[in-house]
Amino acid sequence: MPQNKYLQVIEHPLVHLYITKLRDQHSGVQAFREAMDRLGGILGYHALSHVSTKDVQVQTPLERTSGVELAKTVHVVPILRAGLSLVQGILHFVPNAKVGHIGVYRDHQSHEPINYYDNLPEGLDKGTCIVVDPMLATGGSASHAISYLKENGANDIVFTCVIAAPEGVERVHNTHPDVPIITTYLDRELNEQAYILPGLGDAGDRYFGTTPS
Numbered sequence: 001m002p003q004n005k006y007l008q009v010i011e012h013p014l015v016h017l018y019i020t021k022l023r024d025q026h027s028g029v030q031a032f033r034e035a036m037d038r039l040g041g042i043l044g045y046h047a048l049s050h051v052s053t054k055d056v057q058v059q060t061p062l063e064r065t066s067g068v069e070l071a072k073t074v075h076v077v078p079i080l081r082a083g084l085s086l087v088q089g090i091l092h093f094v095p096n097a098k099v100g101h102i103g104v105y106r107d108h109q110s111h112e113p114i115n116y117y118d119n120l121p122e123g124l125d126k127g128t129c130i131v132v133d134p135m136l137a138t139g140g141s142a143s144h145a146i147s148y149l150k151e152n153g154a155n156d157i158v159f160t161c162v163i164a165a166p167e168g169v170e171r172v173h174n175t176h177p178d179v180p181i182i183t184t185y186l187d188r189e190l191n192e193q194a195y196i197l198p199g200l201g202d203a204g205d206r207y208f209g210t211t212p213s
C-alpha cells in the first residue's frame, strides 16, 4: 500500500522495538502498557505535525524576536476503550488539549461498530481533532467516530493508530478521503474474525488487563 499525504507509516527503530513488545503474547500488562505508552508519545509527536501555528512576538532577556503559538485548540478524541491508552501521548505535548470521548465496541458477530457513549467538547469546528485508537481493523469504529465528529462540526481531523490493516485504511480513505491516517505499523490482513494479522490480539483487553468477553 503506497504512502501518501493521507497515509503516513512512521519508520523508526524504536517503533519496531515497542511493536515487538506489544505483539509478544508473553508481555504482561506492565510491559504491554509501557510499550503502548511510548508508542503513544511517538504517534502524538507526529500527529501534532498537522496542527497549525501562528506567528507571535516574544521578548527574550536580550531582545524581541518572532516565535509561534498554536493557532487552534487541539482536541484529542479517544475511541473507548483502547483509545484511552494513547491520550497521554498528545497531552504530554499539548497539556491544555481538550479531550472528547466516543464509546464504540465491535459487535462480535457482524464486527460493525456499536456506539454506547459520547461526550465531546464545544468548539470542534474551530479546532484540530486528533482521533486516537491503537487498532484500525475493518475501519468500522474509526469511520463511525470520524462521521460523528463531522456531524458535530469537526472539519480538521487526523486519525492515529498503532497498527493498521489495509482493509481499515481503505475503508477510512473511502469514507473520509480528507482525513490523514498516521500509524506506526501497517500489518498484513484481517482474519475471519476481523482480527489483525500478525497483530497483537485484543488491544483493550491487553492494555487494561481484562479477560476477553
Ligand code: PRP
Binding pocket: 079, 080, 081, 082, 083, 104, 105, 106, 111, 113, 133, 134, 135, 136, 137, 138, 139, 140, 141, 142, 168, 194, 202, 203, 204, 205
Ligand atoms: C478495538 C479497537 C478499535 C476497534 C477496531 O476496540 O480498539 O476500536 O476494535 O476494529 P474495527 O476497525 O474493525 O472497528 P474493541 O471493539 O475491541 O473495544 P475496546 O476498545 O473496548 O476493547
Ligand code: URA
Binding pocket: 135, 137, 194, 195, 196, 197, 199, 200, 201, 202, 203, 204
Ligand atoms: N481490535 C483489536 O483490539 N485487535 C484487532 O486485531 C482487531 C480489532
